[in-house]
Amino acid sequence: MTGEREARESAYAALTDETRVRILLTLADQYDEAWSSEWPTFSELREQVGVEDTSRFSYHLSELQDVFIQKEDGRYRPRIAALKIVAAIRAENYKTQNDDKQYEIEQQETEYECPHCDRNLVAAYREHHLYIGCPDHGAAVAYPTPPRATENRSLDAVIDSTLRNHACDVRLLRNGVCPHCWGAAGLSLPRDSVPETYLHQDAPYATAACDTCWLSYPIPIAQTVLGHHAVEALYATHGLRPRDAQIGPHSLTQVSNVRTGEAVPTAAQVVVRLADGSVKFDLDENCRIRRYDASDTRLTQ
Structure with a gap:
């Protein structure tokens, strides 16, 4: 060493x-x-x-x-x-703490309501992170985002690009690749606890982690199917944006039923439902998708 x-x-x-x-x-x-x-x-x-x-x-x-x-x-x-x-x-990643001030975006109210109260979630960009959450119930999003992402972009555009990037990260992790260092990485379950500041403490969580670099964080099991083509097709057919799968009333955490343990044939089962359509995913202990079934015929054409 x-x-x-x-x-x-x-x-x-x-x-x-x-x-x-x-x-x-x-x-x-x-x-x-x-x-x-x-x-x-x-x-x-x-x-x-x-x-x-x-x-x-x-x-x-x-x-x-x-x-x-x-x-x-x-x-x-x-x-x-x-x-x-x-x-x-x-990407301006090496700016000093004093220089960070020029990239900060003050807290703004978003269009999304907190799932635990009637307050709208607020968002801000500071210290190289995008933060979205409820002042009373914790963080929905706290993603590392380089300062360059804020250049000539509104806070709403920063939210959109950050969430799109995160969906790509999850898809790589599902395939065993770290999105940051390209080392061996992945998703695993179960995870017994999450920080008290997390918005969805009551949701079952998995862990995203890399064997080589710093990457390690809890992720709702429902969100481990982010980026899958069946999920994106389901949201598109219901007039929803890709970002809606991660935040707001139609986020995967809100519209999915997650079951684990002996009640399902694999390590976990995630059923995503939107209006008249649904997709069922069977996951192994590393959150790899072993089978999926789309009940909406529009998703299988």
């Missing part, structure tokens, strides 16, 4: 110089064009970055090689670590 820690510290120490960061940004800007032409040579890259001193540029380039940059046939291309760093920089 000590060797792994030292390797990580050494890798990120290479990013402490402004010239090295400019090298990564320059290579990332050429990603699309370079694959159809060629990646830059040493001289071409030095000129593009704007460093006149050849020795100085060579030193900085060597510090980035192997981990962030790969050299092939005298040309330089970014590795996946470099592209991830550039994406995080351009």
Whole structure:
């Protein structure tokens, strides 16, 4: 473990110089064009970055090689670590706490009512998270969202894009892939407890977790079928948006019947009902969908 820690510290120490960061940004800007032409040579890259001193540029380039940059046939291309760093920089993820203030969106009332009282849920963006919840009954949504997501977007648009992204995350987790680090991850049940601040404490929960990175959070079992084509078709045929499956009176948590244990043939069963249509899902202990049945003929055509 000590060797792994030292390797990580050494890798990120290479990013402490402004010239090295400019090298990564320059290579990332050429990603699309370079694959159809060629990646830059040493001289071409030095000129593009704007460093006149050849020795100085060579030193900085060597510090980035192997981990962030790969050299092939005298040309330089970014590795996946470099592209991830550039994406995080351009998403404004590295802004300081003082800089965060310019991205904050003050609390606003949403169109959705709290399922436990007659108050509307409120939403806000702060500290790199989108928060939606009831002032009295806790959080319905608390998703990490990069500051770039708020640029030229209303709070409603941030909510929409965040919830769409979360549905994609759940679909990846169902297939054993972490949406953040690509490591082995998944969903599992049962989960015995959830934080007291969660809006749906009375709902049965599963756990989303990655074996490698930080990802770990409770998720209602009903929401583990997010992103499945039968769910999206059911909502679409009833004139509902994809986001409605996660929040509001038609969220999966509100319109689903979830059964676990000996009462069902698999680890869990989720029956989603909307007006005259329904979809039944049989889930294993890792929330993988083993079978599903759509009773609305519009969903099977």
